[in-house]
Amino acid sequence: EVQLVESGGGLVKPGGSLRLSCAASGFTFNLHSMNWVRQAPGKGLEWVSTITSGGRYTYYADSLKGRVTISRDNAQNTLYLQLSGLSVEDTAVYYCARRELADVGDYFDLWGQGTLLTVSS
């Protein structure tokens, strides 16, 4: 079955760090750029980060730049997101999503169910 399964969320104190994981299966992981997208409570979707298929290039939303690192292990078919300096504003469900190229731009054709990160003292 083609799927993405996130894990690693939980309750973290402000200023803390956490690493999220996303296990991919059912498709050739190393052929696809991958992304993290988050949704804060009561808010819409927000793109967080992208990593290219081989891991050479990474991109980050300005709101998280300097506090987040995306990485991948193609041998293990796993995507990661390391977050640090967490604040309550980082409380959200974090989704991993597979990227596809459109004629002009790109989109996300496969999503995981998400993992909840709660930042609270």
Add this chain to the structure above:
Amino acid sequence: QSLLTQPPSVSGAPGQRVTISCTGTSSNIGAGYDVHWYQHLPGTAPKLLIYGNNNRPSGVPDRFSGSKSGTSASLVINGLQAEDEADYYCQARDRGLRASVFGGGTKVTVL
């Protein structure tokens, strides 16, 4: 505030047609970037509904359709069904941000 503007909610009776608008700027939709649409039920994985303005992935019913014109795009649901009650998001790339941006989302309620 999202760079892509959607109405917070739309509603319709079963069988009716509803339209969700997505208004962008000259930096995203107006710059020629394709618009894509997602259906999201809280607690579940978002689902790609329309890609490349008007293309449906395999398995998406043909009562969902998309269009784009100028700096705006629309998602139309024909023959609204109870199972269509969900949140819908548009998405496009933004030239200024050099990143993907989403609309704020529209909640569809089936009356």
